[in-house]
């Protein structure tokens with residue numbers, strides 16, 4: 001039965017590989033469309049020379065495939081990460097399932113459904129299961145090496161979108177017409193274009209130039225850095241991951257928890273407020289304390305990790321930090337809104353992120369499905385199913401500080417669902433559940449709320465929900481004390 005169903009996976013980064021592996025284990029024969037010529041996604045093409053993993057490798061590992069002993073660093077560099085991902089795809093024989101250089105341009109639901117009919121469904125896709133008797137997805141696929149060839153059409157029973165958040169749709173700030181990059185005599189590019197340069201080209205591009213990097217996250221810090229967010233050094237980051245245990249999750253009040261756990265969360269919460277962390281950071285010294293709290297940032301997945309020698313470079317003056325909410329261009333540089341003197345510069349690099357919602361939405365031909373993505377800020381059900389989009393799952397969109405860990409759990413869950421081992425709740429029950437999650441996440445992330453973020457402190461709780469759905473024991477430790485205080489890592493969930 002599983003082998004009869006045609007499943008398409010879009011993308012061969014970690015999410016696509018995980019989806020493919022777990023489906024194959026359940027007897028499916030998925031086809032993976034990858035627009036580039038290799039596996040690994042961002043780790044193959046979206047890193048700069050200095051990029052390292054910022055998640056400790058014990059959390060960024062496949063549950064059943066350990067890092068090789070030759071990788072000893074807690075935070076491997078991007079080449080080691082790519083090599084690890086590539087080895088995984090070879091070890092589990094995933095490469096033959098991948099059609100490289102095949103870009104999915106659009107997907108369209110074959111069933112002539114009107115919006116009213118979909119809105120009238122009680123159950124996902126009409127039956128609550130993964131497949132429909134009549135509904136299929138038509139995929140328009142373009143060969144990227146021969147773009148003049150007519151796109152091919154594939155018809156499949158289920159689509160898993162794993163097309164990643166960090167490519168194709170750069171987020172560039174808007175400026176008034178006389179204050180944007182056009183008035184600037186230098187060069188302004190997005191970090192995406194910088195990261196795809198070869199090391200030699202990138203070095204040549206910035207050689208002898210004054211470079212201003214605009215941004216606040218990982219890419220910005222890797223490229224040079226202007227930062228207005230909380231940052232942590234590697235050792236502190238490792239420590240915070242080690243505290244990823246059930247006890248620390250008691251500090252967060254989760255949806256559907258009762259009065260006692262609410263009270264406990266309130267009593268424990270001060271342990272993780274920003275004031276207790278402030279003293280640790282050089283941010284104070286450099287006048288870079290952000291306006292929002294540490295937990296707010298944690299709950300919105302924005303905690304960049306500093307390279308070891310970062311502040312030495314600030315002290316010696318090769319990196320200058322400026323804290324500003326906005327800026328505009330002038331002929332010879334940029335002007336910060338709260339600084340009268342322009343910063344003279346030759347190159348401006350926008351490390352200002354991407355627009356993942358647009359990337360997901362625009363792959364749908366139907367404006368109804370596009371509207372499902374754009375129309376609300378509510379997270380997806382179990383972070384991978386949109387209650388109104390049938391026979392589609394979205395993996396890798398929802399992020400956590402350990403994306404591989406989070407995505408692998410959802411891949412396992414999805415494979416269980418697709419194998420017919422469980423049914424989804426009704427559409428209204430899924431919508432009610434996701435609204436509760438949104439309220440919970442907004443309570444901690446405030447204005448920085450992003451539906452795509454499964455915050456650090458909710459990882460074990462959301463894994464519990466997935467385990468319960470799959471009918472397996474969410475308590476993975478041998479006895480009470482480690483259950484409460486030991487960190488949860490991917491191998492705890494091996495072979496689910």
Ligand SMILES: Cc1cc2nc3c(=O)[nH]c(=O)nc-3n(C[C@H](O)[C@H](O)[C@H](O)COP(=O)(O)OP(=O)(O)OC[C@H]3O[C@@H](n4cnc5c(N)ncnc54)[C@H](O)[C@@H]3O)c2cc1C
Pocket residue numbers: 010011012013014015016033034035036039040041042043046047048051052053054055060102103104105162163164165166167218219395396397400401402403404
């Ligand atoms: C510089 C950098 C550092 C990071 N560091 C960390 C870290 O330390 N810890 C962490 O947890 N996360 C980190 N991340 C986040 C990282 O994105 C995830 O960990 C993970 O690699 C994402 O995998 P993915 O498969 O979901 O997406 P991607 O890696 O983006 O893969 C998507 C794939 O889909 C393909 N694709 C896209 N559109 C199409 C289409 N239409 N048709 C066919 N193929 C398509 C792309 O070519 C790509 O191969 C980092 C990201 C970046 C950019």
